Amino acid sequence: MSEQELKALRLRIDALDEKVLELISERARCAQEVARVKMASLAEGEVPVFYRPEREAQVLKRVMERNKGPLGNEEMARLFREIMSSCLALEQPLKVAYLGPEGTFTQAAAMKHFGHAVISKPMAAIDEVFREVAAGAVNFGVVPVENSTEGAVNHTLDSFLEHDMVICGEVELRIHHHLLVGENTKTDSISRIYSHAQSLAQCRKWLDAHYPNVERVAVSSNAEAAKRVKGEWNSAAIAGDMAAGLYGLTRLAEKIEDRPDNSTRFLMIGSQEVPPTGDDKTSIIVSMSNKPGALHELLVPFHDNGIDLTRIETRPSRSGKWTYVFFIDFVGHHRDPLVKGVLEKISQEAVALKVLGSYPKAVL
Numbered sequence: 207m208s209e210q211e212l213k214a215l216r217l218r219i220d221a222l223d224e225k226v227l228e229l230i231s232e233r234a235r236c237a238q239e240v241a242r243v244k245m246a247s248l249a250e251g252e253v254p255v256f257y258r259p260e261r262e263a264q265v266l267k268r269v270m271e272r273n274k275g276p277l278g279n280e281e282m283a284r285l286f287r288e289i290m291s292s293c294l295a296l297e298q299p300l301k302v303a304y305l306g307p308e309g310t311f312t313q314a315a316a317m318k319h320f321g322h323a324v325i326s327k328p329m330a331a332i333d334e335v336f337r338e339v340a341a342g343a344v345n346f347g348v349v350p351v352e353n354s355t356e357g358a359v360n361h362t363l364d365s366f367l368e369h370d371m372v373i374c375g376e377v378e379l380r381i382h383h384h385l386l387v388g389e390n391t392k393t394d395s396i397s398r399i400y401s402h403a404q405s406l407a408q409c410r411k412w413l414d415a416h417y418p419n420v421e422r423v424a425v426s427s428n429a430e431a432a433k434r435v436k437g438e439w440n441s442a443a444i445a446g447d448m449a450a451g452l453y454g455l456t457r458l459a460e461k462i463e464d465r466p467d468n469s470t471r472f473l474m475i476g477s478q479e480v481p482p483t484g485d486d487k488t489s490i491i492v493s494m495s496n497k498p499g500a501l502h503e504l505l506v507p508f509h510d511n512g513i514d515l516t517r518i519e520t521r522p523s524r525s526g527k528w529t530y531v532f533f534i535d536f537v538g539h540h541r542d543p544l545v546k547g548v549l550e551k552i553s554q555e556a557v558a559l560k561v562l563g564s565y566p567k568a569v570l
């Protein structure tokens with residue numbers, strides 16, 4: 207390519223950037239107007255709701271449907287995600303608590319869902335995220351709920367039994383683990399590998415094959431593992447890109463998870479009910495009486511009405527020995543007439559039923 211051609215193309219990019227800049231600013235001014243309208247239409251004593259997950263899902267879907275490339279749909283939606291995040295911050299800066307410390311996959315999930323314009327607050331444990339949301343110190347919390355290799359995150363399920371929370375969104379993240387070392391690590395004398403227990407389990411076969419005799423030490427998070435390695439010469443950590451970047455570690459081996467499709471699903475929790483979008487999921491907790499056929503009775507109404515169950519999990523109820531609660535996710539919104547009917551039918555048989563929330567299916 208000649209210098210001349212390059213110069214001409216860069217001039218074109220400059221001109222386009224000016225247009226993009228003007229359009230983004232116009233969009234931001236529009237969001238400010240939206241905020242004004244929301245404030246103006248409030249009833250006496252009503253608090254304004256600036257964050258609208260159902261609208262955000264619609265905006266992102268529309269972008270993906272209309273995108274003609276060359277940027278991929280996900281990439282384009284990611285850019286719009288950030289624009290919307292900044293527009294919302296003009297209306298109201300959201301505060302979001304997540305399972306920390308900084309650099310965890312939960313932080314990456316929070317950024318994927320809310321964008322980077324939120325004020326994020328790392329918490330030391332899942333229960334603390336719930337408590338922070340319950341206390342009203344933040345608008346939303348982000349917690350992991352299930353992993354495709356290792357199954358349910360029981361701390362999260364149990365916290366739903368203790369706190370009244372509304373689920374207002376979900377996000378799925380492909381989880382890639384790397385073996386990370388610091389600049390002082392002697393890579394031929396690694397005697398200890400730190401990571402979160404779930405991550406050690408997700409890389410079990412790889413560790414058995416490559417480091418069978420090295421001690422595996424479970425710590426509170428992958429980010430904590432990365433932090434520890436920084437100051438030690440004989441240890442390595444298993445963690446993801448964010449933690450590697452944050453603590454300046456290098457990848458001794460990349461993508462070492464046993465299953466290439468290893469993914470974790472995260473939930474956004476808060477107190478805000480989300481209206482239907484037409485493409486939603488609902489999460490409920492149900493406890494049934496301890497009698498034969500109870501689970502069957504619970505599942506039949508879903509089957510009879512053609513409602514797609516996406517997950518069912520069992521946990522001890524904590525209110526009696528050998529009694530259980532079921533966590534069920536299914537497709538649909540609790541305000542859909544069909545779903546309403548199913549929930550009414552189940553409540554007749556159940557000891558207790560609680561709708562944890564209906565929320566748009568993950569777009570990104």
Ligand SMILES: O=C(O)C(=O)C[C@]1(C(=O)O)C=C[C@@H](O)C=C1
Pocket residue numbers: 237240241256257258259261262265289290291293294297
């Ligand atoms: O449509 C709204 O209600 C807005 O506030 C605008 C907007 C946006 O930027 O598109 C911003 C924040 C909301 O969460 C949803 C959408």
